[in-house]
Amino acid sequence: MKLFVFAIGxxxxxxxxxxxxxxxxxxRPVDANGRPxxxxxxxxxxxxxxxxNADLKRTERLLSAYSTMREKLYGKNANANGxxxxxxxxxxxVVSSSQVPLDDSFIFNLAAVENYKFRDFISYNTMNExxxxxxxxxxxxYQLENKMSIGFVGSPNIGSVALNGxxxxxxxxxxANVFADGDRIFFISSIxxxxxxxxxxxxxxxxxxxRNIDAKNxxxxxxxxxxxxxxxxxxxxxxSEDKQDKRIDNADFVVKTQSALEYYNNTLTGNGRNAVNAxxxxxxxxxxxxxxxxxxxxxxxxDPAHLIELVGAMAPFKFMSMSDSELSxxxxxxxxxxxxxxxxxxxxxxxxxxxxxxxxTRQLVYRxxxxxxxxxxxxxxxxxGMIGQGFTEDAPKITREFTGTQFYRVLTQQFFDSYLEWLTxxxxxxxxxxLFNEGEMEMAKAIHKVVTKKSLFGYKKVDNDVFKAEMxxxxxxxxxxxSNAELKLMDLFYTAAEKIITERYDNIN
Amino acid sequence: xxxxxxxVLFGFFSEPVYEALYYSSGFxxxxxxxxxxxxxxxxxxxxxxxxxxxxxxxxxxxxxDRWYHWMSMLGVxxxxxxVVCFIVVGNLLExxxxxxxxATFEIYNVIVSALLFTIASFSMRWWSSNCxxxxxxx
Numbered sequence: 116m117k118l119f120v121f122a123i124g125x126x127x128x129x130x131x132x133x134x135x136x137x138x139x140x141x142x143r144p145v146d147a148n149g150r151p152x153x154x155x156x157x158x159x160x161x162x163x164x165x166x167x168n169a170d171l172k173r174t175e176r177l178l179s180a181y182s183t184m185r186e187k188l189y190g191k192n193a194n195a196n197g198x199x200x201x202x203x204x205x206x207x208x209v210v211s212s213s214q215v216p217l218d219d220s221f222i223f224n225l226a227a228v229e230n231y232k233f234r235d236f237i238s239y240n241t242m243n244e245x246x247x248x249x250x251x252x253x254x255x256x257y258q259l260e261n262k263m264s265i266g267f268v269g270s271p272n273i274g275s276v277a278l279n280g281x282x283x284x285x286x287x288x289x290x291a292n293v294f295a296d297g298d299r300i301f302f303i304s305s306i307x308x309x310x311x312x313x314x315x316x317x318x319x320x321x322x323x324x325x326r327n328i329d330a331k332n333x334x335x336x337x338x339x340x341x342x343x344x345x346x347x348x349x350x351x352x353x354x355s356e357d358k359q360d361k362r363i364d365n366a367d368f369v370v371k372t373q374s375a376l377e378y379y380n381n382t383l384t385g386n387g388r389n390a391v392n393a394x395x396x397x398x399x400x401x402x403x404x405x406x407x408x409x410x411x412x413x414x415x416x417x418d419p420a421h422l423i424e425l426v427g428a429m430a431p432f433k434f435m436s437m438s439d440s441e442l443s444x445x446x447x448x449x450x451x452x453x454x455x456x457x458x459x460x461x462x463x464x465x466x467x468x469x470x471x472x473x474x475x476t477r478q479l480v481y482r483x484x485x486x487x488x489x490x491x492x493x494x495x496x497x498x499x500g501m502i503g504q505g506f507t508e509d510a511p512k513i514t515r516e517f518t519g520t521q522f523y524r525v526l527t528q529q530f531f532d533s534y535l536e537w538l539t540x541x542x543x544x545x546x547x548x549x550l551f552n553e554g555e556m557e558m559a560k561a562i563h564k565v566v567t568k569k570s571l572f573g574y575k576k577v578d579n580d581v582f583k584a585e586m587x588x589x590x591x592x593x594x595x596x597x598s599n600a601e602l603k604l605m606d607l608f609y610t611a612a613e614k615i616i617t618e619r620y621d622n623i624n
Numbered sequence: 625x626x627x628x629x630x631x632v633l634f635g636f637f638s639e640p641v642y643e644a645l646y647y648s649s650g651f652x653x654x655x656x657x658x659x660x661x662x663x664x665x666x667x668x669x670x671x672x673x674x675x676x677x678x679x680x681x682x683x684x685x686x687x688x689d690r691w692y693h694w695m696s697m698l699g700v701x702x703x704x705x706x707v708v709c710f711i712v713v714g715n716l717l718e719x720x721x722x723x724x725x726x727a728t729f730e731i732y733n734v735i736v737s738a739l740l741f742t743i744a745s746f747s748m749r750w751w752s753s754n755c756x757x758x759x760x761x762x
Binding site for chain 1: 754
C-alpha cells in the first residue's frame, strides 16, 4: 500500500517532521491484530509555495536523510523491521515512467504560483472595471500585493484561487497516474492559516473529480480512501513590530477556523458529502505558545516543534491501520460517511511525558522512541570506543572507516542533530513535552520519570556495556547481514534494545 | 579441535618435551622414576585450559575483553601453573634435594604453560559472546 501524504503549509511540514521521527524510531502501522502492515510505502508531497520557510527546509532535509539511510539499510525492499523500517519515497521515485518531468524532491513544484504576486496571478490589471471592483471586494489590497513566494500569509481566499491550478501540474498528473488500487491518500494541514486551509479541500475536490483529468488510474483515484489531519489553532503569534501590519492576526484564528470547519462540513465531511473517509481533528487552544510574528517575509519561519505535531504525526498511522471496510462500502467502493477522530491526553498537563498519553499512543510510540533515544546515546557515547572489539569484529566488520561513511555521518550528524533539536523544541514549547531528560547521556536515567528495575544491589544497570554485551551475543548467533555493516549495527541495536528495555526498565508499555 | 589434540599429544609425550627443554641428570631421572612429567603435564593442561575457560566463559565480560586483559590472564596462567607444579613436584620428590633444578625446570614450565594457555584460548574462544575476538580478531 502506498500512502500519499500531502503535507500542506507550515503545519504540514512540521507534522511531517514528527512523522519522520516516528518512522525513524520504527513506528509502523499495524492491522487489527497488532501485526505490522506489509508493503507500506509513504510518499510525502509537501505543498507550500513558501520555499524559504525554514520548517519546510528542515523537513525536506530530514526526508532526504531518511531516504539515504533507509536505502542503505534495506535497499528498495518495502518490508523491514527496525529503525527506519517504513519506506519513504519521493513522488519521482514511485513514478516508473518518465512521461512527465519531475524534480527529485519531496516538494510539490508550484512554480506556476510562487513566482507571482497574487495580483499578477489573477491578471488583475487586464480585468475590466467591474471585475476589478468585484476582486477588490473579495481581496484586500495587501492580499492582491502578496508575493506568493512567501505563501498565502494566512489568507485561504488567496490559496483557494492559487492552488486550484495544482491539478494541471506535472506532479498531480504523475500522482494520478501512479495511484493504484489499494493505495491511500492523507492530508496534513492547518485550518487557521492560508495554505493548508485552502489546499486541503481543493486537492480533495480535484481527486474526487478525477474523471476530468487524463490519468489511467482515475477510477481508483475517484474512490481513493482519503484521510485528513486538520489542525486547529495550537499556537498564537506575537504582535508585529509594525503595528499597522495585521496581515496575520491571532484574533482571526478562531473565526477562520469556524468558517473553514463550516465549509469543510459542507464540502468534505458533512452528511452526504463523504469526500473524506476519515478526518482527525487536533487543537490546543488553551496552551498555545506565542511564536514570533512572521507572515513569511520577516524571518525564516523557524517555529519550534509542538506536542500537537507529534500527536498529529500518529494520525496517518491510525488511518493506514483502518481496514478498507471501515472506510469504504465493500460492495460499491464508495466512501462511507466520514469517520471523525479527536485526541485527548490521558492527563491534561503542561508537562507532558510518556505517562500523559493514553494506552493506544503509548503502545504505538513509547518503545520505539525509547529505542531511538538509546541509539542516539549509544552512537554519541559508546560505539567509537567499541570498534575493534566484540560484535564490531564479526563480519561484516564495523571499522574506523565505517564512521566516515555517508550513512554514519548522515545518521549521527544530520539526523541526530535534527532529532535533538526536535526534542529540545518539544521540551521548551508551552506544553513541555519531556519524553527524555534533557542533556542526560546516562541510559539508565535518560527516560523521564522512568527508572530501571530493582536488583539485589540497587538498580539494574543500563549502559553502553550492557548493550555491547547483548549485541556481542546477538552478533555471535546471527550471520545474516551479508556485507551490510549498516544493517548489522542498526538491527543488532534494535534487537538488543527490545530485550534490554523489557528486562531492565520499569513500565515501558 | 586442533588445540585439544595438541594438548592431548603433549600429555602423552610430555616427558621428551620437558626433557628437551630442560635436562639435569639427577632431577630428570627422579622425575622419570616417579612419573612426575605426566603429572606435571596433566596439571599444566588442566590449569591452562581451566584458566582459559574461566576467562572466555565465566568472566566473559565486555570490560575485560581487550588484548591486554587476555595478556594478564596469560600471565596468571603462566605463573600459577608452574607454582602449583613446583609444589606438587616437591611433594613427589620428597626427600630428594633438587630445589635449584626444580625451580629451573618450572621456569621452562612457564613457557609450556604460556603455550598451552594460548592453544586453549584459540581453541575455545569461538563461542564466547564477549571475548571471541580476544586477543586478536578471528
